[in-house]
Amino acid sequence: MFLRWVNRVMVCALLFGFGQAIAADWSGYGAVEYRGFTQSRLDNDQFDNGSMSLSFEPEFYHSRNGGDDSLTFVPFARWDEHDPQRSHVDIRELVWLHVAQDWELRVGIDKVFWGVTESQHLVDIINQTDLVENLDGEQKLGQTMVNVSLIKDWGVLDIFVLPGFRERTLPGKDGRFRSIPEIDDHTFYESSAKDKHVDYALRWSQTFDDWDVGISHFYGTSREPRIIPAVTPAGLRLVPYYDIINQTGLDIQATLDEWLWKFELIHRSGQGETFNAFTGGFEYTFVGVMDSAADFGVIAEYLYDDRGSNPAVAFDNDVFVGGRLAMNDAASSELLFGIISDVNDNTRFYNIEASRRFGDSWVLSLEGRFISAGSTGGPFSSIRQDDVIQLKLARHF
Numbered sequence: 499m500f501l502r503w504v505n506r507v508m509v510c511a512l513l514f515g516f517g518q519a520i521a522a523d524w525s526g527y528g529a530v531e532y533r534g535f536t537q538s539r540l541d542n543d544q545f546d547n548g549s550m551s552l553s554f555e556p557e558f559y560h561s562r563n564g565g566d567d568s569l570t571f572v573p574f575a576r577w578d579e580h581d582p583q584r585s586h587v588d589i590r591e592l593v594w595l596h597v598a599q600d601w602e603l604r605v606g607i608d609k610v611f612w613g614v615t616e617s618q619h620l621v622d623i624i625n626q627t628d629l630v631e632n633l634d635g636e637q638k639l640g641q642t643m644v645n646v647s648l649i650k651d652w653g654v655l656d657i658f659v660l661p662g663f664r665e666r667t668l669p670g671k672d673g674r675f676r677s678i679p680e681i682d683d684h685t686f687y688e689s690s691a692k693d694k695h696v697d698y699a700l701r702w703s704q705t706f707d708d709w710d711v712g713i714s715h716f717y718g719t720s721r722e723p724r725i726i727p728a729v730t731p732a733g734l735r736l737v738p739y740y741d742i743i744n745q746t747g748l749d750i751q752a753t754l755d756e757w758l759w760k761f762e763l764i765h766r767s768g769q770g771e772t773f774n775a776f777t778g779g780f781e782y783t784f785v786g787v788m789d790s791a792a793d794f795g796v797i798a799e800y801l802y803d804d805r806g807s808n809p810a811v812a813f814d815n816d817v818f819v820g821g822r823l824a825m826n827d828a829a830s831s832e833l834l835f836g837i838i839s840d841v842n843d844n845t846r847f848y849n850i851e852a853s854r855r856f857g858d859s860w861v862l863s864l865e866g867r868f869i870s871a872g873s874t875g876g877p878f879s880s881i882r883q884d885d886v887i888q889l890k891l892a893r894h895f
Contacts, residue, residue: 583670
């Protein structure tokens with residue numbers, strides 16, 4: 499299904515540019531990355547110490563009809579030294595956009611982001627998570643879609659038809675950040691259509707003075723699999739199981755001078771028992787710290803999920819505190835750090851991200867992720883020794 503859509507969109511792209519002088523814009527980056535693990539592996543099949551990888555993400559953009567029509571193509575590729583599952587190729591975007599006076603149409607493969615909170619994005623459900631890229635879940639796979647946006651005085655209404663489903667990428671037998679035992683590559687679906695099920699989504703958004711509000715609903719194959727024991731040709735294994743779900747979401751952000759108040763809430767049915775989850779909090783920014791150009795933001799959020807002690811729930815009763823430093827200098831130097839702490843068992847997840855540009859084209863970034871698992875059998879138990887420091891050097895063009 500996915501490849502069939504890729505072929506169709508590429509044909510449309512050729513027709514789009516046929517007979518025209520192609521005024522194309524190219525941009526993107528290539529990067530080398532090193533991940534160093536500070537603790538020994540838990541499973542003997544996993545690699546130890548460090549790992550190198552290379553990634554490449556170019557972007558092609560072409561517009562016509564005075565900018566009313568445009569084509570964007572963003573492929574992505576990564577080669578990883580140790581984990582074959584992390585070596586992968588994806589099309590992040592291959593989308594045609596038509597802009598009219600009060601509506602827009604997108605057809606192809608695209609990425610859509612919903613959410614306002616820092617620690618997690620509960621309402622963000624259109625795209626599948628590319629989990630082999632990063633543990634934080636911020637990287638997404640491209641999703642085939644037809645999206646109509648109605649832009650009216652009463653708000654923006656986005657209507658999505660989502661043909662085809664992408665399975666979540668998971669670390670392989672040799673990789674880190676994986677479950678123990680590892681998850682088998684046999685996948686089970688609730689729908690008889692399996693990965694050809696057509697999903698649907700709606701989102702209404704509006705701005706009321708200082709308040710931005712979004713209400714969304716999704717029906718289709720859950721992007722988050724349940725991990726269950728099942729009989730496969732290789733015997734009894736842990737496998738991903740994808741339910742058909744309904745999820746209603748609410749996201750609110752209020753910008754009140756130096757304060758940003760943020761809130762996300764979801765109600766989901768179809769994936770076991772019906773449940774609710776929310777994340778909410780604030781970010782307060784100190785502008786011009788110590789009479790400098792730098793800004794420093796203090797972030798605090800609370801994460802709740804009423805499934806409680808279900809082992810699959812990472813954040814059921816947790817507090818996030820952190821900070822964001824923007825130097826506002828010519829090198830775009832930035833630092834983000836934070837701690838998510840479980841109120842019940844003292845499990846803690848530490849995170850730090852920093853980046854700085856050198857010259858016009860080079861960006862050096864640092865990431866550190868450290869896990870302190872308060873109990874065995876919890877959602878972080880299998881990765882409790884996967885503390886990592888990651889360095890990435892990217893050349894942008």
